[in-house]
Amino acid sequence: MQKLVRKGAAVAAVLVSAVALTACGSNDESAATGGSGGSAAPSAGTSKAAGVALADAEGTWLGTTDGKPVTLTVNKGGQAVVISEAHVCQGTAKEGDALTLALTCKDGDTDRASGTIRSADGERLVVAWDSGKTDTLSKPAVSGLPTNLPSIPPLPSLPPQP
Structure with a gap:
């Protein structure tokens, strides 16, 4: 049961993040300016310093910091x-x-308003926030729907209609 609750919380967090991102305006600056935005290795014609590229950080990351x-x-x-x-x-x-x-927090919180992604290896991502907090996050495991759900009893049959 605890595992199902954790999966449900992870799914809820992913959905909230996705909804929030789709509510944001589009800003395709990378495409308009020819930015690299694609891979960790610099492509021909870019001056991207070695480090974490936007593509390395794409997706949803989950973790626990200070409980x-x-x-x-x-x-x-x-x-x-x-x-x-x-x-x-x-x-x-x-x-x-x-x-x-x-980032801007609607409630004015500044703990996670500005930060730097220190590393991202496809499984873990580390963010160092200017507030002094550090988050170590992981990609959520996608394992499909739970298989141990109870079955639904069959509906009673209805009497024939005249």
Whole structure:
């Protein structure tokens, strides 16, 4: 039962992040400026410093910091959302010397408003926030629907209609 609750919480966090990102305006600056935004290795014609590229951070990441759940979602356009405790912060992830996050929290919280993605290896992502917090997050395991759900009893048959 506890495993089902954890999966449900992870799914809920992913859905909230996805909804929040789709509510953000489109900002396809990477495509318009010819930015790399694609891979960890620099492509021909880019001056991307070695480090974490936007593509390395794309997706949804989950973790626990100080006993509290944290979710970070970054999309291909560089839009980012972090959900921590009761705070929802959204903004951008931008490549430069480092991959940085610049977020605004509707409630004014600043713990996760500005930070740098220190590493991302496909399984784990580490964010160092300017507030001094550090989040180590993981990709959620996608294992499909639970298989141990109780079956639904058959409906009683209805009497024939005249």
